[in-house]
Amino acid sequence: MRILLIHSDYLKYKTKSKTRIAEEIPEDKKQGEYENALVVFTAVEKEDEKNPDIIVENAINEIKDVFGKVGAEIVAVYPYAHLSSSLSSPDMAKQILTNMETGLANLGVNVKRVPFGWYKSFEVACKGHPLSELSRTITDEKPEDASEESKEESEPAKS
Amino acid sequence: MRILLIHSDYLKYKTKSKTRIAEEIPEDKKQGEYENALVVFTAVEKEDEKNPDIIVENAINEIKDVFGKVGAEIVAVYPYAHLSSSLSSPDMAKQILTNMETGLANLGVNVKRVPFGWYKSFEVACKGHPLSELSRTITDEKPEDASEESKEESEPAKS
Ligand SMILES: [Mg+2]
Numbered sequence: 001m002r003i004l005l006i007h008s009d010y011l012k013y014k015t016k017s018k019t020r021i022a023e024e025i026p027e028d029k030k031q032g033e034y035e036n037a038l039v040v041f042t043a044v045e046k047e048d049e050k051n052p053d054i055i056v057e058n059a060i061n062e063i064k065d066v067f068g069k070v071g072a073e074i075v076a077v078y079p080y081a082h083l084s085s086s087l088s089s090p091d092m093a094k095q096i097l098t099n100m101e102t103g104l105a106n107l108g109v110n111v112k113r114v115p116f117g118w119y120k121s122f123e124v125a126c127k128g129h130p131l132s133e134l135s136r137t138i139t140d141e142k143p144e145d146a147s148e149e150s151k152e153e154s155e156p157a158k159s
Numbered sequence: 160m161r162i163l164l165i166h167s168d169y170l171k172y173k174t175k176s177k178t179r180i181a182e183e184i185p186e187d188k189k190q191g192e193y194e195n196a197l198v199v200f201t202a203v204e205k206e207d208e209k210n211p212d213i214i215v216e217n218a219i220n221e222i223k224d225v226f227g228k229v230g231a232e233i234v235a236v237y238p239y240a241h242l243s244s245s246l247s248s249p250d251m252a253k254q255i256l257t258n259m260e261t262g263l264a265n266l267g268v269n270v271k272r273v274p275f276g277w278y279k280s281f282e283v284a285c286k287g288h289p290l291s292e293l294s295r296t297i298t299d300e301k302p303e304d305a306s307e308e309s310k311e312e313s314e315p316a317k318s
Contacts, residue, residue, distance in 0.1 A: 120287050125281070126279075
C-alpha cells in the first residue's frame with residue numbers, strides 16, 4: 001500500500017460520474033468538505049492481498065501517528081489509484097479502505113472515507129509545514145521487524 | 160519517472176522554508192497562481208539517470224498530448240518526490256525538471272516550473288472529468304517500442 005498524507009486547511013470533493021467499479025453511495029456521500037483534515041490518499045496494491053488485516057493495522061498505526069503529530073481534526077481516507085502501478089482488485093481495495101475507516105473510528109478518530117470508483121472533482125489546500133506532506137509504503141511486516149530502510153523512507157523527503 | 164497530471168481550475172503555491180536541497184529562486188518565484196492549469200506532479204527516479212535526454216523527450220510528449228486533449232492553458236511542472244520510493248539525485252532531478260520546462264517552452268507551450276527543494280503550501284482544484292487525473296510511468300524506451308503494457312497503463316485507471 002502506498003499512502004500520501006496531506007495535512008490540509010481543507011478538503012472538498014464532489015462525485016461527478018461513476019466508473020465501472022463504483023461503489024453505491026447514499027446521497028450524503030456525494031460531496032464532502034472537511035477542515036483541518038489529514039487527507040490520506042491511498043493506493044491498495046496487489047501485494048496487500050496476502051495479509052490484508054496486517055496491512056490495515058499498519059496503515060492505521062501510521063495514520064494515527066501522523067494525525068497526532070500534526071494536530072488535524074479529521075482523517076479523510078481518499079482512494080487514489082495513481083500512487084501505484086500495481087493495484088489490488090477493486091473488491092479488495094474497497095474492503096481494505098472500509099476496514100481502515102472502521103479501525104480508525106474504533107480508536108476514537110474522527111474519520112470519513114471518500115467514495116471509491118467515482119470520478120470526482122476535489123480541492124485540497126496543503127498547509128506547507130514540514131510534516132504536511134508525507135508518503136509511506138505500508139507492508140505486512142510487523143512494526144518491530146521494520147528495517148532501517150523503511151525507517152529512512154519515513155523521514156520527510158522533499159523535492 | 161512517475162508523473163501525476165491534474166487538470167485543475169487553479170493551482171496556487173507559496174514557498175515556506177528551504178530544505179537542504181533547495182534551489183535558489185528569485186522573488187517572483189516564491190509564489191504562483193495559475194488558472195486552467197495542467198499540473199504535472201513529477202518524481203524523477205534513479206533509473207532516469209541512465210538516459211535523461213530520452214526521459215525528458217518522452218515526458219514532454221506525454222504532457223503535450225494530455226495538454227492538447229484537456230484544453231488547459233498552462234502547464235505547471237511541480238516537483239513531487241512522494242510519487243516514488245526510488246528517487247534520482249537532487250541535482251539530476253533539478254536538471255531534468257529544468258529541461259522539461261525548456262523543452263515545453265520551445266514547443267510553444269505556456270509553462271511554469273514550481274521551485275525544487277522548498278516546503279510549500281499549495282492549493283489545487285481538480286476538475287473531475289475523466290481525463291483530469293492521469294498518472295504515467297515514463298521510461299527511456301523510444302515511443303515506437305512502447306509495449307502493450309505501458310499502453311494499458313495509460314488508460315485512466317480510477318479508484
Ligand atoms: Mg512505485
